[in-house]
Amino acid sequence: MEDVAREAGVSRALVSLVMRERPNVSEARRQRVLDAASKLGYRPNAMARSLASRRTKTVGVILDDLRNPFFAEIAGGVEELASELGYQLLLAAGGRQARRERAAVGALLEHRVSGIIMVSPRMSAGDIAAAAAEAPLVMVSRAVRGVDADTVLINEAHGTGLVLDHLIGLGHEAIAHVDGGAGAGGPQRRSAYLRGMRAARLGRHALVIPGDFTEEAGVSAAAELVRRPELPTAIFAANDMVAAGLLGGLDRAGVAVPRDVSIVGYDNISLAHLAHVSLTTVDQPRTEMGRLGLELLLDRIDNRRANQVRLIEPTLVVRSTTAPPRTVTAAVA
Amino acid sequence: MEDVAREAGVSRALVSLVMRERPNVSEARRQRVLDAASKLGYRPNAMARSLASRRTKTVGVILDDLRNPFFAEIAGGVEELASELGYQLLLAAGGRQARRERAAVGALLEHRVSGIIMVSPRMSAGDIAAAAAEAPLVMVSRAVRGVDADTVLINEAHGTGLVLDHLIGLGHEAIAHVDGGAGAGGPQRRSAYLRGMRAARLGRHALVIPGDFTEEAGVSAAAELVRRPELPTAIFAANDMVAAGLLGGLDRAGVAVPRDVSIVGYDNISLAHLAHVSLTTVDQPRTEMGRLGLELLLDRIDNRRANQVRLIEPTLVVRSTTAPPRTVTAAVA
C-alpha cells in the first residue's frame, strides 16, 4: 500500500480510501491510485482488511455433500446471490456426520465468517444453538425450536398433500410411502402422509417402507414391494432418488409404470424432467431457497431483528409416472 | 489469547504453541490451555494467524456453476480431500463468463488462498497465465500451453475412441455427433470424432450437429435429425445432458432407442445409470479428478517442481441405449 501511495504520489490514507471505494475522493486521484495499483500488481489483503475492520465479506455454507444435487443446487443459489453482492463463499461438507459438521462450524468460526448457512444439518439442537450464539445463523430445510436463527423451510405438509390429492384424485387408494429416514424432510413427509391417508379414510391402506434418500433405497423398496402378495397401486417416494430407484427396480421386476403402479417423487431434481424418466414429483425451488437463505442471513447481519421463518410452498409437477389405477382404468374401459 | 493465558496461568507464547499443535509442550499444560480456551470460548482468529504467518489453509475453487452436476461432483472431490487435510474451501462460480471468472480469481487472490483450482475455465490463456503468476494453480479439464500450472485432463481422444469402437463394433456406420460447442472437452471430442470416423473409413458418414452441453441442445438436435431424409443409426452426444435431450426428443418423435437409433453419452452423470435412462456413456471419475487436482495443488505448494499433466483415462459404460443398427439386426433375423 505504501508503494502504491508512493507510485501515485499520494498518501497511504488516500489509497485506503480508494480501495474501500469511499466517497469524497476526486476522480483524478482515484484513477491515479488505481493505475498505480494495477501497475504494481497490488491487491488489498483481505485478511489484513478484516483483521483491522473486524468485518468479513465471507459467509459459510455447511451442507451434506456437493455430489448430492439437492445440496449443490441450494449452494448454487447462495453462490449466485453472494457473488452479486460481493460476498465470498466458504464451503464445507458435513457428510451427514454431526462430528464433521461441528468441525466445519469451528473452522468457519475461526475464519470469522459474517454468517453461516446450514443446509439440513444433522447436529444436535444444542450444537446448533451454540453455533447460533457465535455467528448469525440461517438454517435451510431444518427447524429447531428455541434457536436464535432464521429458517427457510419447505411446507412439507402441503407438498405431501398435493401428492395425495393428486393420487386420490386419480382414484388410488392403496398408496404406499417409501420414507427418507431421519434426513431433512423425511419424518415430516412420512407423518404428513400418514395424517393425509387417515384424513382420506385410507388409513387401512397406509404402508410405510423404511428407506433413506438414496436410489438404492428405492431399488430395495421395489424388491420388498414385489415380494408382497399385493402391490399398491401408487407409491409416494420420499424423494426423486428413491423414485428413480423404484422405477428401475420395478422395471426389472416387470412392473410397468404408470400402468401397474403410479409413482410420485419429491424434489424435482434435474433428472426428473428427462423424457425417459418424466417423473411426477413435487418441485422445490432450490436456487430460490439458497438465495433466500443468504438474503435472510445478510439482513440478519445488519439489522438485528426477530427470528424469521420462511415457508416455501412447493408445487406438484405432473408428468408421466402417474395415471389412474389399473382397476379404474379397466372399469372405464 | 491473553485471556486464555491468564486463565490457564501460562504465557501467551505457550498458548500460541498449543494452538499450533507444536511439540515440546507438556501434556499437563496443554490440557490446561485447552480447558481454559474452551471455558472462555476462545477460537484462534484465522485471519490474524494467516496475516502473521503469511500462510493460509484455504484453497480456492473456480467452476462454472454448482448446479451442473459435473462441476459439483469435482468440487465434491476437492472438498473431500480438503477437509481430510484441514484445508478450507473458498468457492466461486464463473458462470461461463470470462469477466466473472477474472473477478473470482481476484477475490480469491485478495484472500491470499494458498492455491487455486480452476475447473474448465473460459478465461483467455493470458488471464490464466496472470493468475498462475500470483498463486499456485491447477487446471482441471482444460489445457493451456506455456502456463506455469498443473493440469488434470481427461483423455478425450481415448474416450471418443472407446465410443466409436463400440458403435463400429456393433456394426454402425452412420454415426452422427452432437457437439458441445466451445466448452471443456467439446472441441476435443469433436475433432477426435472426425479423426476416428476418417480412420475407420467412415468419413462420408461424419455429421456434426452443433450444440452445447445442455439438454435443450439435445432436444433441438433430435428435431434437426428427424427432419433429415435419413436418420443416422447412432448418435454420439457430447455429454449426458445432450444425450438425455436426444432421448427425450427422439422419443417424442416416435424414434425408438436403441432399436432405431443408438445413443452414447459422455460423463456418466448420476442420471445415466438410472434404469429408465440406462445410458451407454463414457465415465469420467469426477471425484477422483477433484481429489487429484487438490493433491497436485498441495504438492505444488510445498515442493516447487516441474509442471505436471495428469491424463485420466475414461472408461466406457455400456448400458441399454446402444444396440446393433436396424439393418444388421434385420439381416441377422
Next chain:
DNA sequence: CACCATACTTAGAGCGCGTCAATATTGCAA
C-alpha cells in the same frame, strides 16, 4: 472578506496473532 465544504495529508494506535532471541525453570541422568 470571512466562512465553509471538499479533498487530501500526517501521525499513530491497534486488530490478533506468529516469530524470534534471550532467558529462566524444571526434571533427570551421570
Next chain:
DNA sequence: TTGCAATATTGACGCGCTCTAAGTATGGTG
C-alpha cells in the same frame, strides 16, 4: 554435584491494513 535437554517465559516486532483525530490546501459562496 554438574550438565543437559526439554519446557516455559518475556518482550518486542511486524504482518497489512482500518480508523480516528487533527490538521492543511483549494476553491467557491454569501
